[in-house]
Amino acid sequence: MRIPFAYRCTQCGRAYARDEVTYLCPVCATGYKPGMPLPGVLRVEFDYDAIRARLQGKAIDWTLWSAVEAKYFPPYAVGNTPFTRIDRFAALAGFTNVFVKNDGLNPSGSLKDRASFLVAAEANRIGAKTIVAASTGNAASSLAAICAAAGLDAVIFVPASAPRAKLVQMILHGARVIPVNGTYDDAFRLSLQYSEKRGGMNRNTAYHPLTIEGKKTVGFEIFQQNAGVIPDVILVPVGDGVIISGVYKAFYDLRESGLIEKLPRLVAVQAETSDAIHRFIATGVYRNADQPTTIADSISVSAPSNASMARQAVLDSGGFSITVSDEEILRGQRSLAETTGIFAEPAAAAVAAALLRLSGDARLHAKEQIVLLITGHGLKDVGAAMTQVKIPEAVEPVLERVEEVVGLK
Numbered sequence: 310m311r312i313p314f315a316y317r318c319t320q321c322g323r324a325y326a327r328d329e330v331t332y333l334c335p336v337c338a339t340g341y342k343p344g345m346p347l348p349g350v351l352r353v354e355f356d357y358d359a360i361r362a363r364l365q366g367k368a369i370d371w372t373l374w375s376a377v378e379a380k381y382f383p384p385y386a387v388g389n390t391p392f393t394r395i396d397r398f399a400a401l402a403g404f405t406n407v408f409v410k411n412d413g414l415n416p417s418g419s420l421k422d423r424a425s426f427l428v429a430a431e432a433n434r435i436g437a438k439t440i441v442a443a444s445t446g447n448a449a450s451s452l453a454a455i456c457a458a459a460g461l462d463a464v465i466f467v468p469a470s471a472p473r474a475k476l477v478q479m480i481l482h483g484a485r486v487i488p489v490n491g492t493y494d495d496a497f498r499l500s501l502q503y504s505e506k507r508g509g510m511n512r513n514t515a516y517h518p519l520t521i522e523g524k525k526t527v528g529f530e531i532f533q534q535n536a537g538v539i540p541d542v543i544l545v546p547v548g549d550g551v552i553i554s555g556v557y558k559a560f561y562d563l564r565e566s567g568l569i570e571k572l573p574r575l576v577a578v579q580a581e582t583s584d585a586i587h588r589f590i591a592t593g594v595y596r597n598a599d600q601p602t603t604i605a606d607s608i609s610v611s612a613p614s615n616a617s618m619a620r621q622a623v624l625d626s627g628g629f630s631i632t633v634s635d636e637e638i639l640r641g642q643r644s645l646a647e648t649t650g651i652f653a654e655p656a657a658a659a660v661a662a663a664l665l666r667l668s669g670d671a672r673l674h675a676k677e678q679i680v681l682l683i684t685g686h687g688l689k690d691v692g693a694a695m696t697q698v699k700i701p702e703a704v705e706p707v708l709e710r711v712e713e714v715v716g717l718k
């Protein structure tokens with residue numbers, strides 16, 4: 310039986326019943342205009358006493374913390390991605406106990422599958438046939454794939470500059486794709502205007518509260534795969550701030566349910582030019598990022614939709630935030646690839662870059678258990694990595710030529 314939950318406004322604290330609201334807190338969202346972080350983002354608050362009672366003396370049933378019943382889940386296998394110790398990379402950065410959670414190995418190649426999966430389940434539950442979304446690329450390719458599996462229609466707004474592979478994915482899976490001559494923030498605004506006028510369920514990140522709930526399953530898996538031990542630190546790439554809020558929510562749910570006491574420290578990693586959440590955490594003052602020009606397209610955003618919740622997640626966990634340059638991201642991508650066999654897209658590689666930067670930093674201890682959350686696969690954006698590799702010139706198919714090239718003669 311499902312555990313009851315309410316939607317709680319993270320701004321004013323009002324609670325709403327499950328089918329009373331769909332997106333933001335109706336009271337706090339009245340002054341919302343696209344181009345600013347979302348006001349009144351809703352958090353799913355379970356009846357934690359009921360969960361505690363159900364856990365008494367029993368093995369953990371992970372569906373207790375699911376906001377949508379399993380019977381509505383689309384036929385699409387999300388999650389259960391590898392959790393692996395990476396000693397060779399750790400040594401480069403001067404740490405001894407580093408793991409990766411490789412969510413680039415989700416079916417569509419990014420962690421976004423977790424959010425799209427739960428939103429599609431919710432669409433099934435309420436009988437919505439169309440899901441509308443704005444995306445830098447991964448949320449859309451993921452939504453398109455899951456809608457294909459579920460038999461739903463996807464309408465997608467993306468910056469025309471999104472990496473080709475992501476565009477190919479969403480079109481191949483049969484979504485209605487509208488490339489926008491503009492930024493991700495422009496696509497976000499358009500998609501809201503579109504769904505308000507033309508209908509359809511809107512999957513925009515944080516705007517639909519179940520995107521946060523969907524993403525939290527990565528936190529549950531880290532806890533399970535780490536044998537029920539809470540890692541000391543988790544590094545998370547941050548754009549809109551929903552993944553990090555989802556990771557936080559996983560450990561929040563476990564704490565409220567009496568299963569753990571302390572939270573892992575969450576480190577928010579942003580790109581230097583897309584640093585609105587970083588500055589908000591560091592200074593307490595919010596301002597949009599002026600020109601988010603980073604190569605890490607998945608974390609390129611001017612007005613992060615979930616800025617407040619992300620800041621709260623970092624502060625409440627005792628973590629901190631950091632930014633890395635595009636040059637560091639590309640170097641981190643290469644180092645990770647060379648020492649772990651993992652090809653991460655630039656946004657995901659930002660956490661590798663951050664760990665290299667944090668070598669010797671007093672905020673991390675050399676022997677702590679540190680988890681790098683790899684959020685997207687490198688094959689989604691081969692163009693970015695091409696700047697780091699030189700493909701050797703072809704040789705005539707004769708052994709003598711090969712020996713010349715490899716320097717044996």
Ligand SMILES: *Cc1c(COP(=O)(O)O)cnc(C)c1O
Nearest residue numbers: 447548549550551552607684685
């Ligand atoms: C979306 C995304 C992020 C950032 O997630 P937010 O919820 O926007 O902070 C990071 N990495 C990849 C690969 C993504 O697709």
Ligand SMILES: [Zn+2]
Nearest residue numbers: 318321334337
């Ligand atoms: Zn409110």
